[in-house]
Amino acid sequence: MSEQKQYSADQIQVLEGLEPVRKRPGMYIGSTGIEGLHHLVWEIVDNGIDEALAGYATHVHVDLLEDGGIRVIDDGRGIPTDLHPKTGKSTVETVLTVLHAGGKFGGGGYKVSGGLHGVGLSVVNALSTKLLVEVYRDGKAFHQEYRLGAPQGDLKQVGKAPVGSKHGTVITFYPDPSIFIETQAVSYDTIIDHLRHSAYLTKGIRTSIHNHVTGQRYSFYFEGGIQSYVRHLNVGKDPIDDDVFYVDKQIKDSQVEVAMQYTDSFTETIKQFANNVVNPEGGSHLTGFRTALTRVINDYARKNGLLKEKEDNLSGEDTREGLTAVILVKLPDPQFEGQTKGKLGNPEVRGYVEQVMNEYLSYYLEEHPAIARKIIGKALLSARARKAARAARDNIIRKGVLDGASMPGKLADCSSKDPSKSEIYLVEGDSAGGSAKTGRDSKTQAILPLRGKVLNVERARLDKMLANNEILAIIKAFGVGIGDSFNIDGLRYHRIIIMTDADVDGSHISTLLLTFFFRYMKEVVDGGHIYLAKPPLFELVKPGRKNSIFIYDESELETQLAEIIQKRKAEGIKVNVEDDRYKQAGFIEQKRYKGLGEMDAEQLFETTMNPEKRVLVQVRVEDTERADAIFNKLMGTEVELRKNFITANAKFVKDLDI
Ligand code: 0RA
DSSP states (O other): OGGGGGSOHHHHHHHHHHHHHHHOHHHHHSOSSHHHHHHHHHHHHHHHHHHHHTTOOOEEEEEEOTTSOEEEEEOSSOOOOSBOTTTSSBHHHHHHHSTTOGGGSOOSSOOSTTSTTOOOHHHHHHTEEEEEEEEEETTEEEEEEEETTEESSOOEEEEEOOTTOOSEEEEEEEEOTTTSOSOSOOOHHHHHHHHHHHHHHSTTOEEEEEETTTOOEEEEEOTTTHHHHHHHHTTTSOBSSSOOEEEEEEETTEEEEEEEEEBSSSOOEEEEEETTEEOTTOBHHHHHHHHHHHHHHHHHHHHTTSSOTTSOOOOHHHHHTTEEEEEEEEOSSOOEESTTSOEEOOTHHHHHHHHHHHHHHHHHHHHOHHHHHHHHHHHHHHHHHHHHHHHHHHHHHHTTTTSTTSOOTTOBOOSOOOGGGOEEEEEESHHHHHHHHHHSOTTTEEEEEEOSOOOOGGGOOHHHHTTOHHHHHHHHHHTOOOGGGOOGGGOSOSEEEEEOOSSHHHHHHHHHHHHHHHHHOHHHHHTTOEEEEOOOSEEEEOTTSTTOEEEOOHHHHHHHHHHHHHHHHHTTOOOOTTSOHHHHTTOSEEEEOOOGGGSOHHHHIIIIIOTTTOOEEEOOOSOHHHHHHHHHHHHSSOHHHHHHHHHHHHHHHTTOOO
């Protein structure tokens, strides 16, 4: 601790003030993994976005520097440099060294940084080995440096603000490797996502990034704000009309902004935000939106004779089929509730959104009768389909088809009744299914062979799906039910393993199954129950086959061969360099596997199903929005998009880990 002796009394005070952050970083930034690291970036970026919301900044830029530093630049007012009355230090030093000092400023206006993720700039400072702050304000330039949160001298004026950037803030920080042990490198893609969202949600702002290590750059500016966001969410879908409904209204101290557009798909995509913070669990803004939507559409339909007197009202669900909407409210003091703080609490917001939607959506429908007719036609279809689906489901339930008692005929169940110990293999084709049944460990491994193509659920409604034998067999075997009757507690296997050939058809079937799970059994995916089996791509055959080596990866083949050849050379074994590589390595054959059917039961078990040796890829959906977009591309109606995606990612489709 000799280093600490060099600190002055002032610095020690700062260090003591920030000590709780360094002692329990998780309390402030959630984790010390990459997500915690990203929190530091969001803190500074969001302060810049706040400057834009307040009408001062137009641009927030991130530099990922070659020396591992992260620099965030904005052209806002610049952090105030004057003496802070309470601390006797500059305001710059105060916000960087006093916990929660950030919140005391601003008074009035909406704050992104004060919201759910707002931890204050001092937290960033406390968790950085080095932090440099530059402020441009009143035509002057200021500079100050910190180490582990402690200022190395006062804030100093270092000259004039450069022409063209008269005001703004530049913060460069170096995450402390003794805190962020796992990694000090942020994810370029994750930052891009944050910057893209910030640009969508803050009209008129430009956000950009420059990765100095790779030379990559990205820049976002969306003229239409959340209108552009809705269009982005609908890429790969067919909108019923090109126009996007949009409203932006101030009510009392809050602002309500809504954009929406219907597509001919069956899915509902509504994203709601409060002060740019996403609220995945919904809340008062979503409730207000839904109430108004159902009411306005029913009113219009009645008034215009689209809904007959004796017909029932359209349900909320019917009015939302195929809807893509973004709801953004801004309010002075957002309250986040729920398990993960993912729900907006403020009750007054419900009325605000309802009022805005009642007025402006009614007006919009009156102004756009052709669109109104399409929306209502779609909702009527949905109502009819829902009735048909209910009838189909009731029929199936009546027949007991979905009951646990009647398992699908093709299922070879395992003997264990403990879901946590049981797994089910969904196997492409009857022949591989047969091998899997013979080779399996029947105590814990169930096998369900799937024949032919599984229905593309992205383009089918529930009633059609329930008529598909493969889908029905899956629902029955899992024991979770479907639709309104879905219940995760019934899940009979905690590991669901998709096993298909390593070719295009196999990838297609995997994707269709994943789409089905993602759309209709999201909880099963979220619970981490879905896996992809990874059959070997190559076998390096030894005489007698006993000691064959199986290779699961294209790239692994060459490294393995090189290693073995090296070893043989070291052992003095003569290697003929004219021979094929596998012969040099002492194998008699290099076999390439295209399908599961090429392996016998024992091989299939040993290479792909044996829990001791197999390779499984767990399917995790970390970014729902990206997953949604990928499924739209893969399964939607736009053939071009699908082609592009598959060509660009053909190699990865097998490992789809979104
Ligand atoms: C305190 C008060 C004000 C602005 C800021 C801090 C501020 C912080 C950051 C962090 C990155 N960029 C920033 N820009 C501004 C209010 C400013 C005033 O009243 O003049």
